[in-house]
Amino acid sequence: MGITKSQIFNDQQNELAAIFRVLANPARIAILEFIGDQQACICNDIVDQIGLAQPTISQHLKELKGLDLISGEVAGKKLCYCLNLDRWNEIQDLLNTFFNQTKANCC
């Protein structure tokens, strides 16, 4: 992101920006949609599905895990990634609060 001066912004502004940053990538959108579509999900399927190299997918999954948006359960040799629904709803609420509050007083 270059040199963002996060010190001069408040926690809510930095947190929102951090959430948006993780979502600001079509591969991660695609991964989330793919995980959402499956009942359960296996990482190697994601690699086949998305069309990016395995290390790249792994890195994207790490970013999504960093936001606690998904969690991976070990299933033998494989990993079963799932959408973390509580966090998903929490973030949706955060974004809606931002959208609603910002437009509330507006001209």
Add this chain to the structure above:
Amino acid sequence: MGITKSQIFNDQQNELAAIFRVLANPARIAILEFIGDQQACICNDIVDQIGLAQPTISQHLKELKGLDLISGEVAGKKLCYCLNLDRWNEIQDLLNTFFNQTKANCC
């Protein structure tokens, strides 16, 4: 953003990512909140308020205008930026659709 392979994703995924990208910066969040708070808004006030240099603010405003999230009206020597409410609601709907659809089938 480095070399994002947008060709391999669909329009909806790229559009969502582009929207999130513009929002993924605390200065732009702060600008939107500030514009939302005012009844009307003048750019120079934004510079005073946010604490970044004038060219930097100008660039951020350009990004927000690029998404059609705000629009600026010439008011004499000054520019009066306002939230574009229709677009604001449209984007809020897009994001909610993404959140709702993604979690719909999920485990």
Add this chain to the structure above:
DNA sequence: AATTAATATCGTAATATTGCGATATATAAA
């Protein structure tokens, strides 16, 4: 224990973003 399969980490090249000083542009005021 060796092998195989799935995933993570490291290092690096290519590109994008952020922020700002210098400067251009545009408009009102003098």
Add this chain to the structure above:
DNA sequence: TTTATATATCGCAATATTACGATATTAATT
């Protein structure tokens, strides 16, 4: 028409992001 004020654009340095090959790690299978 000169000056002052507000905003935009250019060019650059610092840093972040994306993608991937090579390699490490982990866990089941043989």
